Amino acid sequence: MAGKDAKRVTTIQVAALAGASPSTVSRALSGDPRITEATRQRVLAAADELGYRPNLIARGLKNRATGIIGVVVTDLGSFYHAEALRLLVDELGENGLAPLVFACHARQSADAVIARMAGYQVDAVIALAAPFDREIVASCDRSRKPLVLMNRYPGPEPVSTVGGDFDRGGALAAGHLIARGARSFAYFAGEDGAQISRDREAGFLRRLAEDGLGCRARISSVYSYDAARQAAAALLADPPDAVFCANDTLAFALIDAARHDAGLRVPGDLMVAGYDNTTLAARPSYDLTSIDQDLPELVARAVRRARALAEDPAAAPVQDVVLPRLVARGTTERPPAMET
Amino acid sequence: MAGKDAKRVTTIQVAALAGASPSTVSRALSGDPRITEATRQRVLAAADELGYRPNLIARGLKNRATGIIGVVVTDLGSFYHAEALRLLVDELGENGLAPLVFACHARQSADAVIARMAGYQVDAVIALAAPFDREIVASCDRSRKPLVLMNRYPGPEPVSTVGGDFDRGGALAAGHLIARGARSFAYFAGEDGAQISRDREAGFLRRLAEDGLGCRARISSVYSYDAARQAAAALLADPPDAVFCANDTLAFALIDAARHDAGLRVPGDLMVAGYDNTTLAARPSYDLTSIDQDLPELVARAVRRARALAEDPAAAPVQDVVLPRLVARGTTERPPAMET
DNA sequence: TCTTCTTGTGCATACGTTTGCACAACTGAT
DNA sequence: ATCAGTTGTGCAAACGTATGCACAAGAAGA
Known part of the structure; x- marks a missing residue:
């Protein structure tokens, strides 16, 4: 050559x-x-x-700062995570940082992932992998790598987080469903351990209780469309007026199950609200009412925090909360029955 | 601390x-x-x-091989690209490689992106950003970085590619639509410069011609749902029997436009086939017939090629082609009219 | 006992940067 | 013409690893 x-x-x-x-x-x-x-x-x-x-590698060796940020994701199959990653990649790029991306799931333990990132001397880690948060925190601690947990409601651990106000989001959904005339409710929870799901549920129940209402049913499923669609069947045998879902994926599965498996109309026979306001929620085939988290803002704050921690790893952790917003769409229209 | x-x-x-x-x-x-x-x-x-x-950074400096692979994507908003990236991240991870991900779009020139990757001494670059292929090839050439273009039909340039057989895929779609009874056809093309779209179109037209058929109409749009849905209107004023779309995103937009904007039934009034067999295509709300590219296989080959090139950058380029497969679903069912 | 060979370990250097420190060159004042 | 002060530049070391080469120790043969 x-x-x-x-x-x-x-x-x-x-x-x-x-x-x-x-x-x-x-x-x-x-x-x-x-x-x-x-x-x-x-x-x-x-x-x-x-x-x-x-040669940024040589510079990194000398400076003990590489400009590389480790990004841990878990389920890129979810549209929400894919969207978040897209925004992260852009935001990091514009900040002169480079994302080193690893996935963490059953076959790839959190600890192994963090260890590899640490080996590459990443300046900080941003994690978008709720199910593994605990292990990730422990592992980053061990490697002394600054960490920002994304999409996580503040908890007791001394770790920086950036997330929506899930409790408030749940309450927003409840208020909306009540206002739209629903009287019996159900909650579609994520995998049982999921803190995210429990925070959202708490807000939902609290708001219902304020109006003297309760939640008639509760089902749960792993965060996968197929599993969720199967799990939904149990609920649809005797459907409530409205279902609030821990995220949009579950909501889509529920809607499809209702329409195509159970022969119910959404809306009409059933109202559905989701969480995350995924791209897909806005499309006419679903037209899903959902809680918007302002993902771009979340991402921007996560990157800002990561930079700050990279600068001063000893800085006290900050738990950052973004206010959610309800986007009302077709799946929570008043049933046509009430119009006649 | x-x-x-x-x-x-x-x-x-x-x-x-x-x-x-x-x-x-x-x-x-x-x-x-x-x-x-x-x-x-x-x-x-x-x-x-x-x-x-x-310290992998120090090792990289010494060895002149970092184990980092640059990944260029362009439109993570597309489900197809998101899925591809997910598979890439996993596959690279399992091969002991680390993906440094950058997006390349209007605000971020291909050259700038490649330059940054080169700065980080990536061992090779995998690009999934068809619109920028030419600049990426030039830039990698300048930086002497091995390059693999993904989702790209073989072309004259001496560069390694991994892609489906687009021509054959287009032909598959045509054959299927003909078999399902369609007699008038249209092609929904991607952005005009897109080689991908033209290759698919060529195969489609060739197969139609074999049966003495022609393509009655052709529209095109940027690869974005919103733009595509608008563009679709022109076609739906006087719809053909069947439309073959350059990818699933265009197909989804067309279906929504037909159903919700033009009041047509899909299938029934219109058959639609897409390309890529996105996750969404399998869901009942679209139930879209689509050409499957065997993305996991594509990704595996891309990674294998990248490793080979990293090992020996002087190796002759290889253009790898995977056979496509048609997945028939509801959007190409025979119109109910023919059953009565 | 003295070579000769084998075997296992350490020394020194290189990878490409950045940076503390010393130094050369120049200015302007005495 | 000498000295202090300023200014711009170069030397050398360091970051953490990998590796060619030399070397020490032990085994085997004479």
Whole structure:
């Protein structure tokens, strides 16, 4: 091949061409004010001519800061997580950071994932993998890596989090369903251990109770469409007026089960509200009422926090909460029956 | 904080504890056969006790191989790309590689993205960003980074690609629609420059021609749901029997436009087939007939190719093609009219 | 006992940066 | 012309790892 073993361009080469030393090159490029404008220009010209690109690995080794942020996700099959990752990648990119992405699930333990990230000297870790939060916290602690948990309601652990106000979100949903005329309710919970799901449920129940109402039924399922659709059957044998779901995935599964498996109309026979306001929720085939978390804002704050922690790992943890907002759509329209 | 400035554990510390030298530690951990079993055990014990994790950045600097693979994506909003990224992350992880992910779109030029990746000394780049392929090829060439283009039909450029057989896929769709009784056809193309879309179209038209049929209409749109749904209106004023769409996103938009904007039944008034067999296609609300690309296989091959190129950057480019498969679903059922 | 070979370990260096420190060159004052 | 002060540049060390080479220790043969 032509330039197969063409020497890579380093500060040394640039220095040689510019008639300066590597240190001068380094300083010129980093904008050190002690370098004469004339020299800087010479160096810049040389760097440009050779197509010099600083070796960020070497810089990372020296500086003990790589500009790499570890991102842990668990279930990219979920549209919500996919959307979050997309925003994260963009936001990190615009902040001059580079995301090193790993997935964490049954076959890939949280500890192994964090260990690998730590090996790559990531400056901080952002985790979007609720089911593994506890292990991730422990593992980051052990590796002394700053950590930001995303999409997580504040808890007792001393760790930085960024999330929506789940309790309030649950309450919003309850209020809305009540206002739309529902009188019997059910909650569709996520996997049993999920803190997220329990926080949302708590708010939902609390708001119902304020109006002297209770929750007639409760089912739960793993956060997967197929599992959820199966689980939904139990509820649809004797459906309530309205169901609040721990997230949109569960809501979509419930709606499909209602419409296609149980022959119910949504809305009409059943109102459904979800959580996350996924892209899909806005499409006419679902037209799902959902609690919006302002994901871009969440992501922006997570990145800001990660930067701050990378800067000063000893900083006290901050638990950041974003206010949720209800987006009313077709699945919670008043049943046509009430209009006649 | 307690261990704030606890020295990081390096080979030096391990060596000291094991009563050996750093070089011995390195060799013991890398399984060099020249090291005595006894020594190896001592080293392993020491490493374990101190919780030693090799610094992969330092290793990368020394070895000129980081184990990092650059991944370029463009539109994570698309479910197809999100799914592909999920599989990529898993596959790379299982191969002991780490994906450094960047998005490339209007605000982030391909060249800037590749330059940053090159700065991080990625061993190879996998690109899933068809619209930017040309610039990416040029940029990787300049940085001498091995490149694998994903989801790309073989072209004249000397670059490694992994993709489905788009031409054949288009033909499959045509054959299926003909068999289902359609007699007038339309093609819903992606953005005009998109090679992908043109390859699929070519196969579609060729197969139609084999039966003496033609394509009555053709519309095109950017690959975004909203834009596509608007663009679809033009076609639905005078709908053909069947529409083949360059990908599922376009198909979903078309279906929604037909059902909710134009008041048509799908199927019934209109058959629709898509491409990619996205998760969503299987759900009852769309139940979309689509061409499946065997994405997991595509991804596995891309990773394999990337590893090979990382090993030997001078290796000749390989253009890898996976056979597509048609998955027939509800949107191409025979119109009920024909059953009565 | 003295080579000769084998075997296992340590020394030193290199990877490409950044940066503390010393130093050369120049200015302006005595 | 000498000195203090300023300014810009270079030297060398460090980050943590991997590895060619030299070397010490022990075994085997003469």
